[in-house]
Amino acid sequence: MNCPHCKNPMIILELGDVETDYCTVCEGIWLDAGELELLIEDSTAKTELLSSFQLIQHIKEKNIKCPICNTKMEKIYVGKEDKVIIDECKHGHGIWFDKGEILKVIKMGSVNQQNDIINLLTEMYENKIYPTNKEEG
Amino acid sequence: MWEIIRANKRKSLALFIGMGTVLLLLGYLIGGYIFGQEGAPLGVIGAAGLWLILSVISYFSGSKIILGISKAKKISKEDHPRLFNVVEEMTIAAGLPEMPDIYIINEPAPNAFATGIKPENSAVAVTTGLLAMLNRDELQGVIAHELGHIKNRDVLLMTFAGVMLGSIIMISDIFVRGMFYSGHSTDRYRNRSSRENNPAQAVFLILAILFAVLSPVLAQILYFAISRKREYLADASAARFTRYPEGLASALEKLANNTYPLRTANRVTAAFYIVNPLHNKINDLTSTHPPIQERIRILRSMMHGAGFAEYQKAFNKIKRTKKRIIPNSVLSKDKNVSLKTQTGEHPTAGKMKVKRNLGDLMMTFNNYVFVPCACGLKIKVPPTYKNNRVKCPKCGRIHTLPDKRGKL
């Protein structure tokens, strides 16, 4: 699958039980339908988060196309106070998160802020303490 | 079993001949227009010839073509033991002489189809989406349905009918386009002809255009009428083979709720799939498959057994008709078989794990490279990825990818 943003082929990362597509250029993440639900453990927080999805009619952010069906995706507000804008496919194929957005969304849906997925995403997007480009394999 | 094949043939033959008439008539009218009244038979020969040539091609390599179009990959037992076992079980239940080859299509949309002119060289193909979604009983139902198609010799008929539909669409398409692009030069044609201003020529022209527009629709309706009958029969066969109609019913229910469109299907190949992959919502007449809810209701009302008679009874009850879907000669010979109670799903690893294993299997087929990073993150790189290095997004380690990727 190609990144809906920069059109580069994405690589696949395993986040817990879920396989996600990750763009190495813009660092955005694509989740297939139903995968966001799997990433969030707490069920009440999950329902609350999913019900906070709100369609935005007019916004200046650049429109992108669903990498599966190639139709224009909808802009969606997530969350109550700190709103994040994500792109969701009209036909329900999945959701696109720009760089770091997925971490914010998952934090909103989690009571416990210290689970494995959040830690992993935090390391990916916030605490970039790379061991100076060591070469391997 | 032979009776079902024969009766199957007799009923479908009428529809098949109907399609043939459409094809030949189209040829006749176009021939009559181009070469004059005496030349009309030439058009008939041309149309029949085209169908014959295409039929021969699809007879000898039809399976390969359809599997090729759908990008199916052949698997062996080690790749997916459960699927392999289920096909083996149903081969025994159906009494087929040989086990069909098994193919997997890498598609999130759940679907399956059978192909192969003779049971001896048939194949079944299922999508990864189907495997991830269904439990063992449901998978068995779907495979039994597909083997039902092979056993009832549906594939042969559907191939020839499909080719005929293709020929009709092709001929009328070329003719209509030709008329459109050479609208002016047709005058020249007519002037050169010795039968100029012949009223017969004008009649041929009008009829040819009219028929060229109508025939694809007509042929499609006939084609779909043939394929829909096949679906009911294959459902009945599946219930009989598995002795567990609920398996197929529940599988169909899951398939009906699926929202993914299948990317590798088209108008002609649609009839081969277990559920129509094109989501044709327009109406009942032009649909390759009977409404899925109806198929589910029929299967669920088989309460007293899994035999053909029981399916017929359920069919009449749900459809509120007296129509025979299964020939009497079969009903009189087939003894009722008892229903099996649910075998119960095996303790399997979590659903996501199943999907993961399948995904990994398909990725290996498709030349993905698996890079386990020392920090614990697993990275899977598609063959289309251009760089030969990839940086771990978590810890920043740079991994060099194996060389052989470069050639892909």
Add this chain to the structure above:
Amino acid sequence: MSAFAIFIVLILAIGLLLVSNYNSLVRLRNQVKNAWSQIDVQLKRRHDLIPNLIETVKGYMSHEKETLENITNARSQALKAGTVAEKAKAESMLSGALGRFNVVVENYPDLKANQNFLALQEELTSTENKISFARQNYNDQVLRYNNKIEMFPSNIIAGMFNFTKEEFFEIETAEEREVPKVDFK
């Protein structure tokens, strides 16, 4: 002359009837044999799988000695069985023992997560299914063959050439005695 011609025709007709009946008896008997070999392959397969299964689960199920012993015993009895009826009896015992084992397994989540065990269980389920489908086919063939032996005129030929009835492979399982369940979901 004409009486002689009629006589010849009659003889020929009877001869033809004899040959065709004999042939169809032979064909049916071969079909029965063929159907039996299909069952036999699966029975052998199941017998081969069992030692493997016991070996895999032994460590996990030290408290279920009896269940495991039942399986082993049923297997060795099945191996000794000679006639179709004996085999059928032994196999239904084995199926029963495996069925009880499957119930017990539910209490061992560790075992259920063992890949090796899961693969074995898939094989056993599949073999069980294959046996049951092959059995149906075998019994159908036996029914046809036995009917042919009893019916006139083939019964005469069957008597002359020593075609004897075959036994059905009847496995009594709880599943089949049960009244079909209806699920209104």
